[in-house]
Amino acid sequence: MLEEFLGRAVTAPIYDKGWVDLMIDVDRDTSGKAVNERYKGARRGGLPWVVIVGPDGAELISSNAQTDDKNNGKNVGGPVSDWECAWFVEMLRRTRSDKVTEAEIKKVAKDLEAYATPRRRR
Amino acid sequence: MNQTISVFATMLALGAAALGQEPGQDRAPRRDKRHAVVPEALAAARQRAAVHNKRVLVVLWQEGQDLAQMLKRDRTVSRKFLYEFEVVQLDADFDRSVERPAMLVQDAQGKTMARLAGEAFLKDGALRGAELLAAVQAHFCAPLDAEKKLQAAMVAAKKSGKNILIRFDAPW
Numbered sequence: 001m002l003e004e005f006l007g008r009a010v011t012a013p014i015y016d017k018g019w020v021d022l023m024i025d026v027d028r029d030t031s032g033k034a035v036n037e038r039y040k041g042a043r044r045g046g047l048p049w050v051v052i053v054g055p056d057g058a059e060l061i062s063s064n065a066q067t068d069d070k071n072n073g074k075n076v077g078g079p080v081s082d083w084e085c086a087w088f089v090e091m092l093r094r095t096r097s098d099k100v101t102e103a104e105i106k107k108v109a110k111d112l113e114a115y116a117t118p119r120r121r122r
Numbered sequence: 123m124n125q126t127i128s129v130f131a132t133m134l135a136l137g138a139a140a141l142g143q144e145p146g147q148d149r150a151p152r153r154d155k156r157h158a159v160v161p162e163a164l165a166a167a168r169q170r171a172a173v174h175n176k177r178v179l180v181v182l183w184q185e186g187q188d189l190a191q192m193l194k195r196d197r198t199v200s201r202k203f204l205y206e207f208e209v210v211q212l213d214a215d216f217d218r219s220v221e222r223p224a225m226l227v228q229d230a231q232g233k234t235m236a237r238l239a240g241e242a243f244l245k246d247g248a249l250r251g252a253e254l255l256a257a258v259q260a261h262f263c264a265p266l267d268a269e270k271k272l273q274a275a276m277v278a279a280k281k282s283g284k285n286i287l288i289r290f291d292a293p294w
Binding site for chain 2: 002003007015018019020021022023024025026027028029030031032034035036039040047048049050051052053054055056057060095097099
């Protein structure tokens with residue numbers, strides 16, 4: 001779901017401009033589980049789990065939401081609900097380089113809303 | 123790994139044709155050397171296969187035999203195929219030179235690695251899963267090392283001045 005969203009026509013060029021995409025399969029990749037555990041530690045949530053790191057590999061932010069409400073610490077996974085989408089966009093906002101503008105982040109947010117809305121439980 | 127990154131980047135740059143397409147959107151069909159038009163579902167399967175280090179299993183359908191469903195239901199192959207293949211079932215218009223039902227094992231670039239006659243793996247309407255698995259497993263992708271993928275991504279990130287978004291996922 002997240003991969004599908006990141007490949008959308010609006011979001012893909014912005015994402016490609018700002019981030020190196022790395023998919024690690026925890027079941028199939030050798031050391032996949034170990035790398036996942038090293039980054040994730042004791043944090044909550046299943047898969048997908050996302051972390052954005054700098055070029056040195058140091059963590060900048062993860063998909064465990066930092067909010068002031070009941071969702072604090074939860075993994076947004078493949079973002080669908082309002083708060084999940086909001087946190088995912090915030091992850092991008094906080095880790096964007098000057099290659100990506102705030103206006104582009106807003107475009108991604110709008111695209112995510114369009115993608116997620118039909119997938120939300122009614 | 124570099125290949126994985128660059129293929130995904132290409133996929134993104136191209137607008138990820140089928141992956142992100144909304145119903146009704148009009149896109150130019152892709153072409154390759156062997157087929158005048160690559161069906162959208164196959165193009166999407168190849169893109170996913172490139173990102174996920176898998177092969178593509180093209181199921182050439184014949185009326186009355188839903189081979190793709192059989193692959194999903196057969197316990198011998200279903201999980202293994204979920205892990206190793208992007209399975210795409212194509213209709214009768216694709217590659218008429220191949221007798222139906224059939225399966226093609228292709229790499230993510232569309233090179234056919236094996237052609238399998240469906241009849242060889244069907245008996246009394248049931249799939250012979252063990253034989254099929256034995257026939258295709260030599261073509262599975264070798265596993266990639268996550269540590270090496272991470273190192274390659276770090277090199278790419280340093281070069282490009284980008285951060286790295288790591289998606290931890292699994293086939294299931």
